[in-house]
Amino acid sequence: MSEPRIGLGYDRHRRAADRPLRLGGLTLAHENGLLGHSDADALLHAVIDAVLGAAGQDDLGTLFPDTDPRYAGADSTELARVAMDLVKRAGFRVLSLDAVLVIDRPKIAPHRAALRTSLSTLFELPVDRVNVKAKTTEGSGDPELVEVTAVALLGTRAH
Ligand code: MG
Numbered sequence: 001m002s003e004p005r006i007g008l009g010y011d012r013h014r015r016a017a018d019r020p021l022r023l024g025g026l027t028l029a030h031e032n033g034l035l036g037h038s039d040a041d042a043l044l045h046a047v048i049d050a051v052l053g054a055a056g057q058d059d060l061g062t063l064f065p066d067t068d069p070r071y072a073g074a075d076s077t078e079l080a081r082v083a084m085d086l087v088k089r090a091g092f093r094v095l096s097l098d099a100v101l102v103i104d105r106p107k108i109a110p111h112r113a114a115l116r117t118s119l120s121t122l123f124e125l126p127v128d129r130v131n132v133k134a135k136t137t138e139g140s141g142d143p144e145l146v147e148v149t150a151v152a153l154l155g156t157r158a159h
Helices: 042-054 076-089 109-123
Strands: 005-016 021-023 026-028 092-102 130-135 145-156
Touching: 005 042, 021 042, 026 109, 042 076, 042 092, 042 109, 042 145, 076 092, 076 109, 092 109, 109 130
Parallel strands: 092 130
Antiparallel strands: 005 145, 021 026, 092 145
């Protein structure tokens, strides 16, 4: 009987006026995006770190340093694919994912289904084992920041 592993990931990015908003591997229609060395997909970065952490692998920042020009503007879905290769080679599969975004705008509810589908494809698990939810800061935080916390449960792969 395999032992499940849990991983936690966190990321935050500041808004940037001149960039597309990338979240969960999708480009959401919005007037601004997020600042970062890569495409600044805070949702994917948090989920990738949760998955890597559960699998006992190096974290995102160690694998893909933001000082490395190769990752300037990087598509985070590519980083997710590399991370999943590592996770699978280590003998694991993703059993479930959950994430909470703290974001004032745009509203995430209209995008939830698409975000869940995108994550289920990238991390190779059924969509009903992926969840994404969002909170607004309600004046308690910095509306210029987008923060994401994610957890991943991994199990061993069948041989
Ligand atoms: Mg990031």
